[in-house]
Amino acid sequence: MDRKIILLSISIAVLTAHPLSCYASYRETTLSLAKAEQLAISTAPELQQLQANADSLRAQAVADGQWADPQLIVGAANVPTNSFSFNQDDMTMVQFGLQQSFAPGHSLAMKSKKTNALAKAQQEKIQEQVAMLLRNVRETWLDLYYWHQAAKVVRENRSLYRRLLKATESQYSSGKGTQSDVLQIQVEVTRLNDQMAQVEQRIDVLRAQLGRWIGVDAANRPLSNSLPHWSNPISAATLQAKLLQHPLLKVDTANIEAARDEVDYAKEQYKPGWMAEVGYATRRGRMEDGQPRSDFVGAQVTIDLPLFAGGRQDQRLRASAYQLTSTQLDRDIHYKDLLKELTVQYAVWKSYSKRLSLYHHHLVPEATQNSKAALLAYQSATTDLTTVLRAYSNQLTIRLEQTQIEVERAKARAAILYLEGVTSC
Numbered sequence: 001m002d003r004k005i006i007l008l009s010i011s012i013a014v015l016t017a018h019p020l021s022c023y024a025s026y027r028e029t030t031l032s033l034a035k036a037e038q039l040a041i042s043t044a045p046e047l048q049q050l051q052a053n054a055d056s057l058r059a060q061a062v063a064d065g066q067w068a069d070p071q072l073i074v075g076a077a078n079v080p081t082n083s084f085s086f087n088q089d090d091m092t093m094v095q096f097g098l099q100q101s102f103a104p105g106h107s108l109a110m111k112s113k114k115t116n117a118l119a120k121a122q123q124e125k126i127q128e129q130v131a132m133l134l135r136n137v138r139e140t141w142l143d144l145y146y147w148h149q150a151a152k153v154v155r156e157n158r159s160l161y162r163r164l165l166k167a168t169e170s171q172y173s174s175g176k177g178t179q180s181d182v183l184q185i186q187v188e189v190t191r192l193n194d195q196m197a198q199v200e201q202r203i204d205v206l207r208a209q210l211g212r213w214i215g216v217d218a219a220n221r222p223l224s225n226s227l228p229h230w231s232n233p234i235s236a237a238t239l240q241a242k243l244l245q246h247p248l249l250k251v252d253t254a255n256i257e258a259a260r261d262e263v264d265y266a267k268e269q270y271k272p273g274w275m276a277e278v279g280y281a282t283r284r285g286r287m288e289d290g291q292p293r294s295d296f297v298g299a300q301v302t303i304d305l306p307l308f309a310g311g312r313q314d315q316r317l318r319a320s321a322y323q324l325t326s327t328q329l330d331r332d333i334h335y336k337d338l339l340k341e342l343t344v345q346y347a348v349w350k351s352y353s354k355r356l357s358l359y360h361h362h363l364v365p366e367a368t369q370n371s372k373a374a375l376l377a378y379q380s381a382t383t384d385l386t387t388v389l390r391a392y393s394n395q396l397t398i399r400l401e402q403t404q405i406e407v408e409r410a411k412a413r414a415a416i417l418y419l420e421g422v423t424s425c
Helices: 003-015 033-043 045-064 107-173 179-214 236-245 247-268 313-379 385-419
Strands: 071-077 093-102 274-282 296-303
Touching: 033 107, 033 179, 045 107, 071 274, 107 179, 107 247, 107 385, 179 385, 236 247, 236 313, 236 385, 247 313, 313 385
Parallel strands: none
Antiparallel strands: 071 093, 093 274, 274 296
């Protein structure tokens, strides 16, 4: 077998090595990123849990603003122990009454307002959770997409080397090649088999991770063959201004409001609570003159005297003030973290955009041209087989690097979408 046969083997392998072609048969049955996002949002128990928490707190807020239930008082007074008769003594009475307690100042309204603020925080957290959920799904799907493309490149390389192995073995058996060429290609095939095993392992791990968000059955569907088409992000200055409306900061704002209400509630505890009571007492038997014994009616008010506020009211107010400060600092910390990540991700996106342009306009065309030149040189016996193999292997590797840059750029864009607070897929 001569160089023309080896040239034919290389050409056949290369013609099948077109980027993004290995999943062309997958159509509506494939798992696109948009479909994964929809599945994640529609099935996420975290969102249902947060909604249940918000509904629970709203109902609790109504209850927190209500008076305590009135108490019914029933009893007997001044019953003689020598006979336990209700007719023997004048002061023996059967009593009935109602008792109602009232919280200090406007503390019920403050408590209800605080609970409503907590309910608002849970509602805002739903939007933050949706944004985070979309980011997790997007990043996992994009990683899975990359490793599927890596598997494609490994298969194409392996197919190329297997074809060449057959050609070199045939050439060696006819005395026109060397054993070194055969062994070299055998080593490359074995190495590619090992790489394929590693890639398949990574794909299995990522499918399991994606299954956490969209379900195992959906995660095991064939992957879509195209990346999402997201518009370029707005300017960094505009993004920074928009960052103040991020759902995470809205959660913090609602928590700050609840902390302020807790401070107001603590201040109301300096005011006295009070309790009102009305009662009716009936007596049996008759007086000495034969007249029936008269009944009694009574009313009283009990008022708290917050004279020793140092051990309770003062400490409660101090604790609520510290909690308010802590909540405000939480918001500052979260803003700084979001701003740092925005700066990093925006720089990453710009860097990968520049690199992608370099690959598209220079590296990929140059690698393709180089492989063709190496093949022509081998055909004219001016270079060796190793140079040809290296040229075509580099061409496939550069294509994979381009895909990796596309994926990393898309991941940076997904992070920016999260920082924009985008909660729709």
